[in-house]
Amino acid sequence: MAIYRSHVLVCGGTPCLLKGARTIRDLFQQEIDRYQMTDEIRVVETGCLGPCDEGPVVIIYPEGVMYSRLQPADVPKIVENHLYKGRVVEELIYKEGKAGREQSGPPGVTLEGEKYLDRQKRVVLRNCGRINPDSIEEYIANHGYKALGKALTELRPEEVVQMVIDSKLQGRGGAGFPTGLKWSFTAKTQADRKYIVCNADEGEPGTFKDRLIMEGDPHSIIEGMAIAGYAVGAEEGIIYIRGEYQLSIERMARAIRQANQYGLLGKDIFGSGFNFQIQIRSGAGAYICGEETALLESLEGNRGEPRVKPPYPGVAGLWGKPTVVNNVETLANIAPIILNGPAWFRSIGTESCPGTKVFTMLGDINNQGLIEVPMGITLREIVYEIGGGIPGGKGFKMAQTGGTSGGCLPMEYLDLPMDYDTLAKAGSALGSGAMLIIDDTHCIVDVLKNFMRFFCHESCGKCTPCREGNPRLYEILTALSAGTATQAQIQLMKDLARTMQLTALCGLGQSAPNSLMTCLRFYADEIAEHLNGECPTGVCKSLATKSEAV
Amino acid sequence: MEMVKVTVDGQTVEVPNGSTILAAAKKAGIKIPTLCYHEDFNVKAMCRICVVEVVGARTLQAACSQPVSDGMVIITNSPAVRQARKINLELLLSNHPQDCLNCVRNQRCELQALADQLGVQQQRFHTKTRPESPKDESTAALVRDPDKCILCRRCVEVCHEVQSVGAIAPGNRGINTQILPAGGVDLNDVACVQCGQCSLVCPVAAIYEQDHTERVWAALADPEKHVVVQTAPAIRVSIGEEFGMEPGQVTTGQLVAALRRLGFDRVFDTDFTADLTIIEEGHEFIDRLTNGGVLPMITSCSPGWIKFIEHFYPEYLDHLSTCKSPQQMFGALAKTYYAEKAGIDPKNIYVVSIMPCTAKKFECGRPEMSASGYPDVDAVLTTRELGKMLRQAGIVFSELPEEEYDDPFGITTGAGVIFGASGGVMEAALRTVYEVVTKETLPSVDFNAVRGIEGIKEAEVDLKGTKVKVAVANGLGNARKLMDLIKEGKADYQFIEIMCCPGGCIGGGGQPIPTTNEIRKKRIEAIYKADAGLPLRKSHENPAVKTLYEEYLGKPLGEKSHQLLHTHYTKRGKYPEKSVG
Structure with missing residues (x-):
């Protein structure tokens, strides 16, 4: 492998790509070639570097200088000054804050990009932005597949389960169920087939972590799944990726092919006799399909709707077989836990929720x-x-x-x-x-209306409280913003929201009113003002603002 | 079985491990209100009416689906539980038309009863949030009214899991969810067999039979019309339930009296043509068996089954007996033989059937069913519709005297009666075929192996040297299993009886609501009681049938029979062309 004096890591996450990261990458290569530094400096498209709002983002190592908001005209400057002459281009350096560069006055010499990363603790994102996600060699060079090798050659399956239990890792999809416990249910259940399903149907508005993990470090998920398969006795893995995540699907598919070529998936991995293969399935983007049993229904070709539990998927999941369903981020935590041990993992985070x-x-x-x-x-x-x-x-x-x-x-x-x-x-x-x-310029009622509209749209329609309840909550909030709601309706809204939390069939319906319930508690005054015909922020146009009312 | 102890509202009960909270509460004498739950189906736990508190649980639990565990403490009646149930019910009611007084299920509606039970007395949600949809009246047998639907999905369950038809399924999502034929087309444009099992399990009036009562009232009031009525075997053991009688009562005599009081000119019995079916079908079977015809031969009495095979196994139609169903044989003879005998112009004869079936409404409209030049049958009333007409007429069913059927189509045998239960056609056929082939008297007329509600039954009969293996299926899911065996070449049967509905006609889609498997069993018992109580038990001993052949038909499978009593079938396929019948 060639040795390079510098690496230019161009963020290849979707937000940066949309802002022209590929053009920036190609320009870097062109300029580097022009300066005849092709053998000295390597340009790599990597996973998400974090500050998605500041794209396209580039980090240059070994200095760890992060440049942001790059325009094509900026690239020759960086190549000439930073890479050729060794002078950091200070006016292009990433600065904290929205439109940071414009705001933060004269540029200093501190490398804000490094600080941004230093405040974090990167376990899941250990490789994101540092390696080329399309290269299994780079993953392996950063201790990739070492944990799988350790598990298969040094540990018994039950020891692997125990390590995950001891780590106190909780599912990172949302519910926070202890991962090791989940694995132990499937490990204990006898069956001719078992499955590991990776839930990559990330549908929560505002969440894009799983996408960026898949785009930035696909092998970490494959490794986690293979370890899970070994631990519970499953030989088949399925990654259920939402259909909109085309880049994730591409990178995961390439990574699976590479792992198969290297014998890290397939038959008799590490000569251990353990077989594991992974397929990708893509979802159509219904929010409900992120609920694990609805995801399984979708995988079986049925309407995406939650199942009645029990039985839980760990015992009877995909095609009725014991199935571990884990979130992308959960699986990306597995290899570091196996390599560094549960005690190391527990040393991060809090006592009850480590990591x-x-x-x-x-x-x-x-x-x-x-x-x-x-x-x-x-x-x-x-x-x-x-x-x-x-x-x-x-x-x-x-x-x-x-x-x-x-x-x-x-x-x-x-x-x-x-x-x-x-x-x-x-x-x-x-x-x-x-x-x-x-x-503080936003109106609480307006914000809640927006949330409830989402649930009206995404309720699958199976159970009464979610199907019928969400439109009613939206209806009452709309009345509130129009100044036509009554005190009795507010009470009804509370009772209905509570009923949904208590009786909806799955997590979607149970948690749909969470924002409303917390706002009823914390912003009771602001809601009461709406009842009196006032919207303090002036967002609800048919109501008076506070000052007008006075 | 491992037993566990649980506490329900302070009472400790012992139930088998894995029982539901619903079952445990029942044992404690508490009837938890339910809505989407149906005792014969897989639990879907969707309506969230049956929720209860389980001490230690974060949320309320659905009693219909949640299994108990040892030491579980359950509270079925707390302020939180009452409020949750009521709100969920109010949510359903808020999108349900408030026109109970004009509803076909008025006072026979589970939603209405529940609103009363849970004390709903005001509407707190005012407006409709679900878009309105028109009624679907495209089929001959059924009306879909999506606005009434409360999405309990019992219909979907019975259509998919019991009948393996899959004509309707949930479509759209959220508040726009509806139970729809595939692609949102009319029910008539998908492979629906019109068995009406959906109408039997619907808690409200979202799907029900096409009304024929008005046309029957009109015929009865028309002085030009000679209105004759036939009663299917299964009606005599179920009509009483329309008037609050316990399931399993045989009320043949009251049924006849009631029909006479409604004004029918002649009250006849479909059992008569059931006997005739046995003669024709029995000879057809003997002919196929001895002359190398297509075997196994499959019965053709059940119109839902006929439509099923036409849709799903159209390449196997030559396995079907060519005999018309008893209903259609009756109509054909009423407008020919009977018309001649009574000296009435067939155009003035109006034939009404009382059937446990909705598919019979479709059958009577099949274009090939008009042997006399007029439709064999003019109107088909379900058991439920007859109940409605009797109530309208103020006839107090339970106080009626027992009366006899009219001649000539009122003379019947026990073999005709048992057509009403799964296995009955087979048993009746065997009673006759045995004696025709062997020319000996049967030692016992009871073929117990083919009786009962079990889905698929088999038997072997020795016709003095010729062994005949028979099978009986009820419910189309079981029919599908037998057809797949035939398809795979694994069926070594010679004769198969298939009835569309679970338990046979006594469990038909036109029967009183509720019809559950427990009620079906009671009706089956009543059918065999009626059989055992008759002096004649074999179709070929029916003197009126003998006279019919002597006076009119000549011989079984003869030319006249062929014209009047036999039929042909239509290849429909799974994706039918628009509108057939």
Whole structure:
């Protein structure tokens, strides 16, 4: 393998690609060729680097300088100055904050890109933005498939399950169910066939972590699945990827082909006698198909609807066979746990919820994008330190954690540690890790209407409370914003929301009213003002604003 | 079986491990309200009416689906439970038309009963959130009214899982979800067999039979018309249920009296043509058996089954007996033989059938079913429609005297009666075929192996040297299994009886609501009781049938029989062309 003095890593995540990252990549190569540095400097298209709002983003190693918002005209400058003359092009360096470069005054010499990464703890995203996701060799060079080798040659399946149990890893899809326990159910169940299903149907609005993990480090998922297969006795894996994720599908498919060529999938892996193969299936984008039993229905060719549980998929899943369904991020955690041990994993994050969490930050926040941080980090740290605060000097109103099915947390909760247990206690959820920041110019009723419209659209229609309840919640919120709601309707809305949480058939319907329930608690005053014909933010046009009313 | 102890509202009960909360509560004397649940089907747990509290659980649990575990503490009646049930019911009611007084299921509606039971007394959700859809009246037998549908999916379950037809399924999603024929086309444009099992399990009036009562009232009031009525074997053991009687009562005499009071000119019995079917079909079988005809021969009495084979196994139509069903044989003879005998112009004879069946409404409209030049049968009333007419006429069924059928089509045998239960046609045929072939008297007329509600039954009969292997299937899912065996060349039967509906005609789609497998069993018992109580048990001993051959038909399978009593079938395929019948 050739030795290069510098690496130019061009972010190949979808947001950067949409902003012209491929042109930037090609220009870098062209310029490097022109300077006859082809043998010294390598240009790599890599996975997501994080600051999705700042694309196209490029990092140059070994210096670790991150350039952002690159235009084609910027590339010759960087090649000439940075790569040829060794002078960092300071005016192009990534700066924190939305449109950071324009705002942050005269450029300093600090490498903000490195700091951005330093604040994080990258376990899942260990390779994202550092290796070429289309190269199995680069994955292997970064300890890839070492954990699979260790599991197959040094550990018994039950020891692998035990390690995952001991790590206290919880499912990263949203519900936070202990992964090791899930595996143990399937491991214990006797069957002629078992399946490992990777849930990559990421449908939660504002969540795109799974896509970026697949795009940035597809082999980490394959390795996690193969280890899971060995642990529970499954020889078949299926990755269910939502159809819109074309790049993920491409990269996963290429990675599977490479792994097969290297004998890391297929028959008798590492001479252990263990066989494992992976197929990809793509979904049509229904939100409900991210619910694991609806996903299985979809895989079987049926209408995507949740099943009655029990039986749980671990015992009777795909085609009635024991099936482990794990989220992409969960699986990407497996290899590091096997390599470094459960104690190492537990040393990250909090005692009850160890490890890291990948968040996608969006909304009214300066640094939008993907971050990976230890569990237990506070909302304040995410919003004001890593996220760079709220743009335009506006105030923080609330954060919706866990995507649209999560709850809304007000200012008083800024110091709440972000983990599954704490957020559940606060009436919200860590969920998939979407973090929607909303500033104080937004109206709570208007925001809720938007959430409820989503659930009206995405309810599968199977059970009464979700099918019929979501449109009713939307109806009452609409009345509220139009100034026609009554106090009795507010009470009915509360009772209905509670009934949905208590009686809906699956997690979709049960969590649909979470945002509403938390807002009824934290923003009761603002809702009451709507009842009195006032919208304090002036968003609800048919109502008076506070000042007008006075 | 491992037993577990659970506490339901403070009472401890012992139930088998894996029982549902619903079953455990029943044992404790508590009837948890349900809506989508049906005792004969897989649990879907969708309506969320039967929710209960389980101590320690984060959410309420659906009693119909949640299995109990040892030590479980269940609370079925708490403020949280009552509120949740009521809100879920109010949600359903808010999109349900509020026209109970004009509804075909008024006072016979599970939703209405539940609203009363749960104390719903006001509408808190005012507007409709679901778009309205027109009624689908495209088929001869059934009316779909999607606006009434509460999406319990019992119809889907019976259509797919029991009947293996799959004519209707959920379409669209969220609040726009509907139960639809594939692609949202009319029901008549998909492979629906019109068995009406959907109408039998629908808790509301989202699917029900096409009404024939008005045309029957009109015929009865028309002085020009000579209105004759025939009653299918299964009606006598189920009509009482329309008037609150326990399932399993034989009410033949009251049925005849009731029909006479409604004003029918002659009250006849389909059992008569059931006996005739046995003579024709029995000889057809003997002919096929001895002359190398297509075997196995399959019965053709059940119009839902006929439509099923036409749609799904059209290449096997030559396995079907060419005999018309007893209903159609009756109509053909009423407008020919009877018309001549009574000296009435067949155009003035109006034939009404009382059938446990919705598919009979389709059958009577088949273009080939008009042997006399007029339709064999003019109107078909389901058991439910007859109940409705009797109530309209103020006839107090339970207080009626027992009366006798009219001659000549009122003379029947036990063999005709048992047509009403699965296995009955086969048993009746064997009673006759045995004696015709062997020329000896049967030692026992009871062929118990082919009786009962079991889906597929087999028997072997020794016709003095010729062994005949027979099979009986009820419910189209079981019919499909037998047809697949034939397709794979694995069926070594010579004679097969297939009835479309579970349990046979006593479980037909036109029977009283509710019809469950437990009720079917009681009706079957009643059928065999009626058989055993008759002096004649074999079709070939029916004196009126003998006279019919002497006076009119000549001989079985003769030319006249061929014209009047036999028919042909239509290859339809799974994706039918628009509108056939």
